[in-house]
Amino acid sequence: MHTGRAFSILNYMVQRSSAHFNASFAALADATRRGVLDQLARGDASITDLADRFEMTLTGMKKHVGVLELAGLVTTEKVGRVRTCRIGPCRLEEEMAWIARYRRVWDARFEALEGVIDELKRQEKARGRKKRK
Amino acid sequence: MHTGRAFSILNYMVQRSSAHFNASFAALADATRRGVLDQLARGDASITDLADRFEMTLTGMKKHVGVLELAGLVTTEKVGRVRTCRIGPCRLEEEMAWIARYRRVWDARFEALEGVIDELKRQEKARGRKKRK
Numbered sequence: 001m002h003t004g005r006a007f008s009i010l011n012y013m014v015q016r017s018s019a020h021f022n023a024s025f026a027a028l029a030d031a032t033r034r035g036v037l038d039q040l041a042r043g044d045a046s047i048t049d050l051a052d053r054f055e056m057t058l059t060g061m062k063k064h065v066g067v068l069e070l071a072g073l074v075t076t077e078k079v080g081r082v083r084t085c086r087i088g089p090c091r092l093e094e095e096m097a098w099i100a101r102y103r104r105v106w107d108a109r110f111e112a113l114e115g116v117i118d119e120l121k122r123q124e125k126a127r128g129r130k131k132r133k
Numbered sequence: 134m135h136t137g138r139a140f141s142i143l144n145y146m147v148q149r150s151s152a153h154f155n156a157s158f159a160a161l162a163d164a165t166r167r168g169v170l171d172q173l174a175r176g177d178a179s180i181t182d183l184a185d186r187f188e189m190t191l192t193g194m195k196k197h198v199g200v201l202e203l204a205g206l207v208t209t210e211k212v213g214r215v216r217t218c219r220i221g222p223c224r225l226e227e228e229m230a231w232i233a234r235y236r237r238v239w240d241a242r243f244e245a246l247e248g249v250i251d252e253l254k255r256q257e258k259a260r261g262r263k264k265r266k
Contacts, residue, residue, distance in 0.1 A: 023162075087242060105174035
């Protein structure tokens with residue numbers, strides 16, 4: 001495939017789910033937010049519960065939950081004065097696929113590098129044998 | 134297992150690789166940086182190459198490469214006046230494992246919810262039959 005064409009396909013793929021990926025990876029880039037997800041995966045909790053559990057102010061926790069909500073990782077519902085948080089519709093499916101694809105290319109690239117190194121070693125050895133003769 | 138103990142184990146796990154996860158997920162939370170990784174997985178490139186390809190200033194690209202380098206996703210080497218970038222040692226293995234684990238818990242939780250809904254439907258139906266009698 002022509003490099004230009006390959007690049008434009010790649011570029012399209014990168015752009016397509018770009019906004020979604022930005023939001024979800026950014027949401028995961030914080031230990032408290034990952035902790036909140038772990039917590040909610042085990043059961044629903046109010047913002048107050050979460051703030052207590054992570055020893056944080058209500059305002060701080062509301063911010064974190066907002067970031068998770070934007071990424072579709074959490075949904076919230078207010079009943080009376082309590083806002084209940086639960087895990088959202090985003091199953092991190094595409095994120096997983098992105099990482100899996102990256103790892104495949106990574107592995108292929110390193111295998112190729114190893115091949116080059118082996119070839120260099122073989123040539124080195126052959127030169128060594130020639131010299132000794 | 135006691136909830137407090139479960140939580141402290143969870144907390145330990147969250148903290149352990151916390152700094153690394155923050156760096157790698159933050160690095161992935163940007164379309165240009167994901168594009169650079171895609172690009173480098175296909176072949177080494179200089180900062181100048183990357184800046185051209187992504188239509189960006191050298192300073193801007195240097196910043197992005199710096200973020201990727203901190204996360205172990207890229208390594209760079211300066212030979213003469215050219216800094217060559219290549220994919221780094223981080224294979225996103227733990228990130229993949231984190232997401233996989235989250236998805237397992239997510240699936241289990243939604244299956245459990247479906248079970249509750251099915252049970253409620255069954256009870257509703259049973260009540261409907263009683264009323265008709």
